[in-house]
Amino acid sequence: MELKFTENLFSLNQDDVVTKKNLYDLIQFSKVKGSEYWAGDSNIINNTPQQGINWIGDLPDTKGVLIKTRPGSYVEDGWSDDSHNSYHYSFKARNNVISYTEKANQVLISQPQHLYPIFLFTESGSDWIFRGAFSVSTIEDTYVVLSRYLPNLIAEPTDEYNKNQHSEGSKKYVTHLMAERNSAIVKEVKQSREWVCDICNTIFKDTYGVKYIEAHHKIPISTYSSQHEVKVDDFTLLCPNCHKAVHIYMRKDGIEYDEIHNILKVKNA
Ligand SMILES: [Zn+2]
Numbered sequence: 001m002e003l004k005f006t007e008n009l010f011s012l013n014q015d016d017v018v019t020k021k022n023l024y025d026l027i028q029f030s031k032v033k034g035s036e037y038w039a040g041d042s043n044i045i046n047n048t049p050q051q052g053i054n055w056i057g058d059l060p061d062t063k064g065v066l067i068k069t070r071p072g073s074y075v076e077d078g079w080s081d082d083s084h085n086s087y088h089y090s091f092k093a094r095n096n097v098i099s100y101t102e103k104a105n106q107v108l109i110s111q112p113q114h115l116y117p118i119f120l121f122t123e124s125g126s127d128w129i130f131r132g133a134f135s136v137s138t139i140e141d142t143y144v145v146l147s148r149y150l151p152n153l154i155a156e157p158t159d160e161y162n163k164n165q166h167s168e169g170s171k172k173y174v175t176h177l178m179a180e181r182n183s184a185i186v187k188e189v190k191q192s193r194e195w196v197c198d199i200c201n202t203i204f205k206d207t208y209g210v211k212y213i214e215a216h217h218k219i220p221i222s223t224y225s226s227q228h229e230v231k232v233d234d235f236t237l238l239c240p241n242c243h244k245a246v247h248i249y250m251r252k253d254g255i256e257y258d259e260i261h262n263i264l265k266v267k268n269a
């Protein structure tokens with residue numbers, strides 16, 4: 001498969017082979033106006049040298065991320081299962097120090113918020129093998145877990161994205177999103193409750209004729225630690241409109257669920 005423009009990355013199929021020269025040229029020349037690979041500012045592939053990770057467009061307008069892995073480049077990197085559905089990928093460190101604000105790490109931490117695909121390539125001689133598109137499913141202190149891309153997760157509002165958000169706060173917000181994507185617990189929450197929105201009391205099925213509800217993790221973000229354990233009792237059920245509004249308040253005003261709940265209850269009265 002020959003990549004002529006950045007956009008071609010989005011139509012790769014699993015196990016497609018791309019030569020190292022082709023991908024190298026695409027990355028370098030996507031930045032060069034007038035070159036044969038140039039396809040506009042929004043298709044520039046950025047990188048910091050020698051890190052094996054690239055991103056298409058800068059946050060918050062990132063369209064995708066490229067990861068090229070070589071065995072052993074970071075000790076813990078590699079597939080976490082035999083069926084190759086998840087991949088352990090280390091944050092980039094300089095002198096053994098990880099900065100979450102470094103762009104190469106930011107594009108990983110921010111993925112659950114913006115849901116752009118992460119294209120994973122593994123090395124094979126003079127080629128890269130495309131292993132598929134992935135999402136960040138877990139964020140730990142030193143690495144992320146990439147899982148096969150499922151674009152069905154709650155789309156987060158990007159317009160209110162606060163570029164100045166403190167990175168620790170942003171990491172906690174991502175931890176919050178992760179909790180809401182813990183499918184085993186979310187399933188348990190949904191099985192054990194009535195599907196009524198906690199804020200507007202909508203029963204989706206009655207209004208729209210189809211059963212639907214979302215689980216919101218209501219634990220105050222300020223109390224999160226990296227060892228935060230996710231529990232069924234920490235969730236409430238919300239309709240998609242109220243859920244979206246809650247997340248916008250969380251991000252915009254930094255307030256917690258109980259307070260947002262009270263504000264929205266009054267508005268819905
Ligand atoms: Zn609602």
Ligand SMILES: [Zn+2]
Nearest residue numbers: 180215216217
């Ligand atoms: Zn939520």
